[in-house]
Amino acid sequence: MRSIAAAHAGPRTTFTGRLRGLLIAVPLLTTAILALTPAPAQASRPACQRYDTSVTLVPDATVRYRVAGWLCRPSRPTGTVQILLSGFTYDHRYWGLPGDDHAYAQAAIQAGMAVYTVDRIGVGASDRPPAEQVTVTAEAFVTHQLVQQLRHGNGWIRRVVGVGHSYGSAIFMVEAAGHHDVDALILTGYLHRPNPVQQAAIAAGLHPAHQDPAFAGERPPDGYVTTTPGTRGGDFFYLPGAARDAVASDERAKATGTTGERATMNLARDPSYSQHITVPVLVVVGDHDTLNCDAAAGLRCGTAGQICARERGFYPPSSPLYAAVIPAPGHSINGHRTAALAYALANAWAGAATSGLATFWPQCPA
Structure with a gap:
């Protein structure tokens, strides 16, 4: 399998050229991406609305909590929505x-899909239940309720793609395994074997x-934690590849965990x-995600083939698995200069996976 890393180009290479370089070994895939990606004018002026949901942490519970969310649709009709779950903190x-x-989110809208981005339960504008109750299994059940409320409350939604970052990917794995109500998964920053030293x-x-x-004005409950000021750059970023002001912005926007x-x-x-x-x-x-990668310890992330070798055995042989390695980001891909490559690839794949064109993409061999 060819990885994005194999197409890393020099500073004068245009974005389009870099994306074509990624796809050079798969000519039909280039056609699929061009067909699935609308011109910016077609996807402009998204319609966004605040879309909060009421959920419980476990089945049959009487205590309900609010999950804050924003549902945005492109100007042209779509039947696909991506649910976006963030990582820890x-x-x-x-x-x-x-x-x-x-x-x-903007890249997904420009690719012609709707997005539902939420503050996970316990963070941001969402309610904060007791810390010990906010677990990956509870959040998977919360996410299941989000999927069902979107499907049943919006007749235009026919396909749901779960997109996770780090801990958000873990939530979607548990949700998809137990409820089988999403149509595809994009799991970023979460592999089965992490780097225990960085953890x-x-x-x-x-x-x-x-x-x-x-959080001085918020008084988070006991058991809610966050990163010590000044540590996020070293924890989540590959500093030579970080976007301008991204680390400072990440510090300002940090959230809580439990x-x-x-x-x-x-x-x-x-x-x-x-x-x-x-x-x-x-x-x-x-390729510089220190939470998942350490070549000296055998945790290789240099190519998509290495990711396939690490992950393929954890999934059913009959389930389609794909992998990509983005050049020069750390754990939080979206804060790096090459994030646009990840956005383009993820959204093109999401379009293919929900429209019967995924066969154009090279799978991890079973």
Whole structure:
């Protein structure tokens, strides 16, 4: 399989040239991407609305919580919506909203798909339940409710693509394995074998959110944590590849996590979940993602083929699995200069996976 990393070009290479370089080994795929990507004028002026939902953390519970969300549609008709879930200590701002030319959400709208970007339960404008109750299994059930409410409350939605970053990917893996109500998954920044050294380093840099100046006016409940000021650049970024002002913006926009999330975030790495995922899956990582990659420890992320070798055995042989490696980002791909490559590839793949054209893409061999 050819990876994006194989197409990394010099500074004078245009974006279009870099994308074509990625696809040179798969000529039919270029045609598919061009067919699935509308001109900017066709996808301009998205219609966005605040779209909050009421959920429970477990079935049959009586206590309900509010999940804050934003549902945005392109100007032309579409039957596909992407649900965007952020990672640990991130909220919806990781994906941005339409109107921000550097945001994933804007790229999805320009590709002709709707987006539903949310503040996961416990972060941002959403309610904050007791910290120990906010776990990956609870959030998977919350996400299942989001999928169902979107499908049943909007007659135009026929296809749902789950898009996760890091912990958000873990949530979608558990949700898709148990509920089978999404049509495709894009999992970024989450592999079955993480780098335990970097995991421990990030954990050591967490502290109670109520002690952090960023949340001084919010009084987060006990058990809510966040990153220590000044640590996110080293934890989540490959600094030589970071976009201008991205690290400072990431510090300003940081969100909270919970003790429940910390205790269960690795649960999705149990193959009993991925072995029950039956929809097409695209796995995307940055080649400098220290949470997932360490060549010296055998955790190689240099090519899509290496990602396939690491991940293929965790999924059913009959389930289509795809992989891509983005050149020069760290863990939080969206804050790096090559993010546009990831956006273009993910949205082209999402369009293909939901329209019967995924056969043009090279799969990880079973």
